[in-house]
Amino acid sequence: MRVHVRLKGSIMEQVSVNLSHGGTQSVFTHQSEATGTPMTFSAFVPAHERGARLPVIWYLSGLTCSHANVTEKGEFRRLCAQLGLIFIAPDTSPRGDGVADDDAYDFGKGAGFYVDATQEPWRRHYQMRRYIENELPDLVAGHLPVDMDRQGITGHSMGGHGALTIALRNPGRFRSVSAFSPIVSPIHCPWGEKALGGYLGADRDAWRTYDACALIEDGARLPDLLVDQGEADNFLESQLKTHLLTELCEKVGQPANIRMQPGYDHSYYFISTFVDDHLRWHAERLGKSAR
Numbered sequence: 508m509r510v511h512v513r514l515k516g517s518i519m520e521q522v523s524v525n526l527s528h529g530g531t532q533s534v535f536t537h538q539s540e541a542t543g544t545p546m547t548f549s550a551f552v553p554a555h556e557r558g559a560r561l562p563v564i565w566y567l568s569g570l571t572c573s574h575a576n577v578t579e580k581g582e583f584r585r586l587c588a589q590l591g592l593i594f595i596a597p598d599t600s601p602r603g604d605g606v607a608d609d610d611a612y613d614f615g616k617g618a619g620f621y622v623d624a625t626q627e628p629w630r631r632h633y634q635m636r637r638y639i640e641n642e643l644p645d646l647v648a649g650h651l652p653v654d655m656d657r658q659g660i661t662g663h664s665m666g667g668h669g670a671l672t673i674a675l676r677n678p679g680r681f682r683s684v685s686a687f688s689p690i691v692s693p694i695h696c697p698w699g700e701k702a703l704g705g706y707l708g709a710d711r712d713a714w715r716t717y718d719a720c721a722l723i724e725d726g727a728r729l730p731d732l733l734v735d736q737g738e739a740d741n742f743l744e745s746q747l748k749t750h751l752l753t754e755l756c757e758k759v760g761q762p763a764n765i766r767m768q769p770g771y772d773h774s775y776y777f778i779s780t781f782v783d784d785h786l787r788w789h790a791e792r793l794g795k796s797a798r
């Protein structure tokens with residue numbers, strides 16, 4: 508079934524829709540003004556009464572991912588249906604033949620790092636901050652039954668970095684913030700140095716607004732924070748460096764529940780194990796659904 512939904516002059520195409528746990532799991536595409544490309548995202552909407560508006564969780568994915576990874580492997584739908592949470596999963600970069608790319612998995616397509624690129628050849632299409640912070644919320648608010656006063660944000664790895672930095676830069680927008688194995692300080696790890704250097708140029712001061720630890724050091728705060736991190740994650744020591752966030756939160760009095768989980772790795776087996784905890788944690792802070 509393909510449905511064209513037209514609103515406010517924009518067209519969002521429903522590429523697929525499947526009934527699941529009584530709600531609808533859809534995939535949508537639309538032409539993005541921010542990236543200048545078609546963009547795809549998935550949306551789970553629980554069963555709800557006509558006219559009801561439900562709280563929304565934004566889930567930002569990690570390196571190499573599209574909307575599909577968490578949609579297929581995240582195991583979030585049963586509890587989202589029970590708790591009445593809409594779950595939105597965007598893509599991680601612009602896509603298409605005319606979009607600049609790199610052979611490496613950690614730069615270019617699938618690795619947008621949720622920044623607005625300023626450098627060539629990236630700046631034309633790699634405008635993921637503007638897309639995630641502004642364009643997609645406006646589109647979703649206009650088309651789906653979301654209550655934009657009850658938003659939570661989470662993400663995995665590069666997407667955990669995205670969730671933390673977007674929440675820190677937009678105080679008051681998100682009532683709940685969490686992350687799975689986030690990159691807590693891209694300024695201090697090879698993935699981040701490569702991406703921020705490539706997309707933003709050599710001036711490291713320009714990177715700080717894309718670094719959760721730097722934003723907290725510069726005074727930004729979250730309502731509170733839940734993080735789960737596997738202790739058997741291959742990327743923990745070299746890239747994720749969870750201890751930097753733990754120590755900083757303690758130092759500046761930022762409330763945070765940062766949990767190290769013995770034996771768990773970086774995969775969706777880990778995420779799907781703890782996703783229920785995160786959804787309940789968000790639901791507690793987003794209040795009861797009106798349904």
Ligand SMILES: N[C@@H](CCC(=O)N[C@@H](CS)C(=O)NCC(=O)O)C(=O)O
Pocket residue numbers: 568569570571572576612663664665773774775
């Ligand atoms: N082993 C991966 C490294 C990248 C990776 O682990 N990506 C994580 C996010 S940082 C992921 O979610 N991958 C997709 C999946 O597991 O479905 C590769 O080289 O492609």
